[in-house]
Amino acid sequence: MFFFGWLLGGTLTAQELYVFSEPASNMPAYSNGVKQSLKWLPNRPGKGRDFRSTTEWMYGVNKNWMVHGAVTFSDMYSPNFRWESWRLYSKYRFYSSDDLYRHFRMAAYAEVSTSTNPLIYDELSMEGDQSGWQTGIIVTQLLHKLAISGTAGFTQTFLQPDTLHHISVPPIAREAFTYSLSAGYLILPRTYSSYDQTNLNLYCEFLGQEGISSRRGFLDMAPALQLIFKSQFKLNLGYRFQLAGDMKRMAQQSWLLSTEWLFLRKIKGQGKK
Numbered sequence: 001m002f003f004f005g006w007l008l009g010g011t012l013t014a015q016e017l018y019v020f021s022e023p024a025s026n027m028p029a030y031s032n033g034v035k036q037s038l039k040w041l042p043n044r045p046g047k048g049r050d051f052r053s054t055t056e057w058m059y060g061v062n063k064n065w066m067v068h069g070a071v072t073f074s075d076m077y078s079p080n081f082r083w084e085s086w087r088l089y090s091k092y093r094f095y096s097s098d099d100l101y102r103h104f105r106m107a108a109y110a111e112v113s114t115s116t117n118p119l120i121y122d123e124l125s126m127e128g129d130q131s132g133w134q135t136g137i138i139v140t141q142l143l144h145k146l147a148i149s150g151t152a153g154f155t156q157t158f159l160q161p162d163t164l165h166h167i168s169v170p171p172i173a174r175e176a177f178t179y180s181l182s183a184g185y186l187i188l189p190r191t192y193s194s195y196d197q198t199n200l201n202l203y204c205e206f207l208g209q210e211g212i213s214s215r216r217g218f219l220d221m222a223p224a225l226q227l228i229f230k231s232q233f234k235l236n237l238g239y240r241f242q243l244a245g246d247m248k249r250m251a252q253q254s255w256l257l258s259t260e261w262l263f264l265r266k267i268k269g270q271g272k273k
Helices: 002-009 161-166
Strands: 032-044 048-060 065-074 082-099 102-115 132-143 146-157 175-188 199-211 217-229 233-245 253-263
Touching: 199 233
Parallel strands: none
Antiparallel strands: 032 048, 032 253, 048 065, 065 082, 082 102, 102 132, 132 146, 146 175, 175 199, 199 217, 217 233, 233 253
16 A cells, blocks of 8 residues: 555656656655666667667665666677676655645766777767766656656766777767656546556657767657556556767667566554554
C-alpha cells in the first residue's frame, strides 16, 4: 500500500517516470530499484542492428537524495557483444512546493562514466559511448494528470591517451550543452481504487545537444508508452529519432525497451493491527 500512496501523491507520481530522462522528484527513501534496458539501432549502414544492454541499480538515500549505478554491454563499437562501461549517477532535490495533485520541484544531478569506446563521434553520451562527466539542473511541474519537466546540463568527455589516434580532423567535440523537455500524461486508470490497477502513461520527450566548440548540434523527439503493474513493476517502450541537426552521430534513430522493479523497505510497524 505504501507504493500506491507514493504513486498517488507522494515522492513521485506515475506520469513523472519518464522513459528517456529523469524528473526532479526522487524515488522513495530507503527503497531499491533494478532496471534492465535494451537499446537497439535499426538498420545501421554496414552493420545491421546494434544492441546495448544496461543493468542499473537505484537507491533512495533519503527523500531528497538518490543514487544510481549501471554497467553496459554492447556490440555498437565492436564486432562482438562485450562489456562496455560503468557509470554512477546522483541526484539531489533542493526545492519542493507541494499541493494536492500538483507540485513544483527542482533538483541538481551529477554523473560520471568510464567507457572502453574511442572518441569518434560529436554526440556526447554517458550511456556507454564515452568516458566523461556531466552535471545540470532539473525542473518538474505536476498538474494533476500531466507532468512537465525540463533539464539543462553540461557534459564533458575524458580524453584518454590511447584514443588520440581515433580523433578526426578537425577534432571532435569534447564539451556540450544538453537539454530536454519532457511531458507525461496518465491515461489509465481514470480513477484510482486499488494499487493493483494497471497504469498506462503516454510520454513525449525532446532531447537536444549543442557542441560548445564545434557549434554542431541535434534535436530529437522520443515518444514512449509505459505500463505499471501492481504499482511496482514498469514496462517501457520508446522510439527516439532526430528532428534536426548536423552532429556526427552513430545513429539518428533508436528503440528502447526497459523493465524496472521497485523494492521498498518495510516500514516499522507496518502490517500490525
